[in-house]
Amino acid sequence: xxxxxxxxxxxxxxxxxxxxxxxxxxxxxxxxxxxxxxxxxxxxxxxxxxxxxxxxxxxxxxxxxxxxxxxxxxxxxxxxxxxxxxxxxxxxxxxxxxxxxxxxxxxxxxxxxxxxxxxxxxxxxxxxxxxxxxxxxxxxxxxxxxxxxxxxxxxxxxxxxxxxxxxxxxxxxxxxxxxxxxxxxxxxxxxxxxxxxxxxxxxxxxxxxxxxxxxxxxxxxxxxxxxxxxxxxxxxxxxxxxxxxxxxxxxxxxxxxxxxxxxxxxxxxxxxxxxxxxxxxxxxxxxxxxxxxxxxxxxxxxxxxxxxxxxxxxxxxxxxxxxxxxxxxxxxxxxxxxxxxxxxxxxxxxxxxxxxxxxxxxxxxxxxxxxxxxxxxxxxxxxxx
Numbered sequence: 001x002x003x004x005x006x007x008x009x010x011x012x013x014x015x016x017x018x019x020x021x022x023x024x025x026x027x028x029x030x031x032x033x034x035x036x037x038x039x040x041x042x043x044x045x046x047x048x049x050x051x052x053x054x055x056x057x058x059x060x061x062x063x064x065x066x067x068x069x070x071x072x073x074x075x076x077x078x079x080x081x082x083x084x085x086x087x088x089x090x091x092x093x094x095x096x097x098x099x100x101x102x103x104x105x106x107x108x109x110x111x112x113x114x115x116x117x118x119x120x121x122x123x124x125x126x127x128x129x130x131x132x133x134x135x136x137x138x139x140x141x142x143x144x145x146x147x148x149x150x151x152x153x154x155x156x157x158x159x160x161x162x163x164x165x166x167x168x169x170x171x172x173x174x175x176x177x178x179x180x181x182x183x184x185x186x187x188x189x190x191x192x193x194x195x196x197x198x199x200x201x202x203x204x205x206x207x208x209x210x211x212x213x214x215x216x217x218x219x220x221x222x223x224x225x226x227x228x229x230x231x232x233x234x235x236x237x238x239x240x241x242x243x244x245x246x247x248x249x250x251x252x253x254x255x256x257x258x259x260x261x262x263x264x265x266x267x268x269x270x271x272x273x274x275x276x277x278x279x280x281x282x283x284x285x286x287x288x289x290x291x292x293x294x295x296x297x298x299x300x301x302x303x304x305x306x307x308x309x310x311x312x313x314x315x316x317x318x319x320x321x322x323x324x325x326x327x328x329x330x331x332x333x334x335x336x337x338x339x340x341x342x343x344x345x346x347x348x349x350x351x352x353x354x355x356x357x358x359x360x361x362x363x364x365x366x367x368x369x370x371x372x373x374x375x376x377x378x379x380x381x382x383x384x385x
Contacts, residue, residue, distance in 0.1 A: 129345075273315075
């Protein structure tokens with residue numbers, strides 16, 4: 001009797017976080033990578049150099065991070081999903097071009113595997129010190145999307161989502177991973193390509209002579225032709241009119257700026273990405289992200305075993321700040337604890353949106369070592385209402 005062929009099932013693989021990021025990028029359709037090696041993000045560049053050619057895409061090691069970001073923007077304008085990866089000092093060098101990508105509306109993904117700083121700092125030690133730089137690093141008023149993984153699988157998944165968001169909104173998307181998440185290895189089950197939903201930038205549906213490059217179609221996101229498709233348009237970092245030409249007319253400048261903000265701010269309901277644990281009856285809630293959320297989960301479990309009603313909210317979107325989600329947590333808790341490996345970046349935002357009904361506590365470490373479950377548990381026990 002002929003045996004029926006068993007249905008193929010995805011198998012578990014052991015991956016480093018930085019390796020998972022590359023797998024996510026390639027499955028998302030990334031076909032151009034430009035970067036420069038830097039600890040602790042170098043593995044992203046190394047694995048891209050090995051795997052990108054097999055997809056028909058292009059990898060290039062640039063002379064520095066400024067040039068890397070410029071090449072990424074150029075490839076994006078040519079119609080290719082593009083990405084780079086770096087860490088603190090390189091991220092600083094990219095900021096001017098990140099601002100250019102915001103103004104020119106060039107979709108791309110920037111991965112920052114955070115290390116302790118400032119300057120050279122502690123190149124191999126973990127930190128979450130780039131959270132505010134990711135939001136405000138480039139100059140001028142601008143909107144930005146920043147995602148943050150706390151596991152190897154989330155690094156894979158959020159890389160795909162970063163590409164989807166960059167294409168949906170025609171904007172750079174930053175993926176912040178701390179050194180621990182970038183370098184840890186975990187067993188993960190990856191989905192097949194057919195099970196992944198991908199988004200692509202809106203394309204023009206009118207002939208080239210009818211196309212208005214920066215006109216608002218009602219979504220705030222203009223259709224984007226690729227260079228070489230026959231649609232000629234002007235790209236500039238200057239404030240520009242709907243046809244892409246520089247302008248100083250205040251009505252055109254304000255209309256452009258309002259549109260650049262509204263395409264993301266009008267969609268905030270779709271950007272409330274978080275996981276919650278034991279929050280239904282929690283009187284005290286931990287709000288955390290990245291590797292600290294993992295320590296927070298263990299601390300919450302141990303606290304629950306001791307009879308303390310505590311919960312955890314793990315943030316996956318850092319910017320735009322999830323005010324609607326956080327205010328709900330603040331209104332339902334007597335106290336919240338925000339542990340971070342910085343001097344207090346997200347805790348400032350939590351305090352900003354607090355309406356006075358909740359005590360906001362912080363736990364900060366800036367010595368290059370991770371926050372442990374024991375440190376979080378000790379703080380929970382001392383502060384428990």
